[in-house]
Amino acid sequence: MEMQLPPHEGSELSVVDMHTGGEPLRIILSGYPEVKGDSVLSKRRYVREHLDHLRRVLMYEPRGHYDMYGALIVDSELPEADLAVLFMHNEGYSTMCGHAVIALGRFAVDYKLVKEPKSPETQVNIHCPCGLVKAFVEYSEGKTGGVRFLSVPAFAFATDVTVTVEGFGEVTVDISYGGAFYAFVNAQRFGLDVSKSRTRDLVDAATAVTRAVKCQVKLDHPASDDLAFLYGTILTDGKDDYSSEPTANICVFAEAQVDRSPTGSGVTARVALQYHKGLIQLNQTRTFQSGATGSQFTGKAVEVSRFLFSCGIRVITSCSKSGKRQKCIL
Structure with missing residues (x-):
């Protein structure tokens, strides 16, 4: 017995699902209307x-889920950019996302948005809303591997700031920028x-x-x-002094969304904060682990x-694995 599906109604959006360190990324291939504006921010x-x-169709159930993350490729006004991207999540639109980069x-590289990939690394210039980010993709015998990226200038915005937090009283936080602003607290x-507490308790505290x-x-x-x-x-384990041992953190962003990865822009901001405090030096590599x-x-x-009126640092963040999951039509 043959079954005939009803005619399709509405927009048809083609996507590819990937992940970095367990954090999902839904890349929109086609189906979006023209995105107007003369800059990525516009x-x-x-x-x-x-x-x-x-965004709601792609991020929310039944096609997505509460912690889904998305990337829409758009045209860049920068001649050196290979592509530009808009990031989306359960609340709205971010300015930077390291796991997505x-x-x-x-x-x-895999979809040939960059011509003539080179070994051992191929550079991909990605124009994010926060600025131009340079990704370097391992490439050998036609296959891609680990990726590192040079982020936009990062800086510590404020340290030892006391805020009154409902249910917890006065809490001292640091605020740092790595393409997006984060508050940091032990x-x-x-x-x-x-790494051990209930995720719900961590989310409630961070929120x-x-x-x-x-x-x-x-x-x-x-x-x-x-x-x-x-x-x-970003809640941390407090291990901010330089060590060869990993330091763990968990990032709660947007509308109480939990990042499964260590958070690329968060790692960038945390490196900037540690450098500002004199806890690490230039070119000292630290390992950050997702709680x-x-x-x-x-x-x-x-x-x-x-840059302009501030002093920042350039941070390189890298991950050895970034996996593809499946291609689907929504």
Whole structure:
């Protein structure tokens, strides 16, 4: 007996699902309407104001889930960029995403968005809303491997800031930027362990911190007001002094969304913070571990750079594995 499916109605969106360190990335191949704007930041505003229904289709159930993450490839105004990208999640649109950059590096080479890949590494210039990020993809005998990326300048915004957190009283946090702003606090302040405590308890504590910082601390970015918002809170194991042993953290961002990876932009921000405090030196590689999955990224500060009115550092973050899951039509 043959069954005939009803005619398809609505938009047809073609995507490829990948992951980096367990954190998903849904890359939209086709089906999106024209995204208007003369810059990546203006395109980000356009999709937020005019095409947000498609974000909900891709991120929410039944096609997605609460912790889904997405990437929409768009045109860049920068001649040196191989591609530009808009990031999306359960709340809206981010300005930077390191795990996505790692996956997009492999995607760009595998899907031939970069001409003539080279061994041992192929450079992929990815224009993110926060700026140009350079990914370096291992390439040998037609296959891609590990990926590292040189991020935009990162900087410590404020240290030892005291905020009043509902249910916890006064809490001291650090705030740092790695393409997005994060608040950092030792999980032990809440009697929690980033690798052993219940995820729900970690999420509740981090979310309470995020709400407090958003209400009580005014952020600003030297390049654009569009970048001046708190993306989330990262709870750490407190092991900030340099060590060859991994240090663990868990990132809760957007609308209480949990990152399965160590968080690429979060690692960048944490390296900048540790460098600012004199806990690590230039070119000292640290290993950062996800409290959720145990996956690891490495990161190091490679140079001091001055931009506009701030002083920042350039950070390289890398991951040895980024896996493809499946191609699907929504």
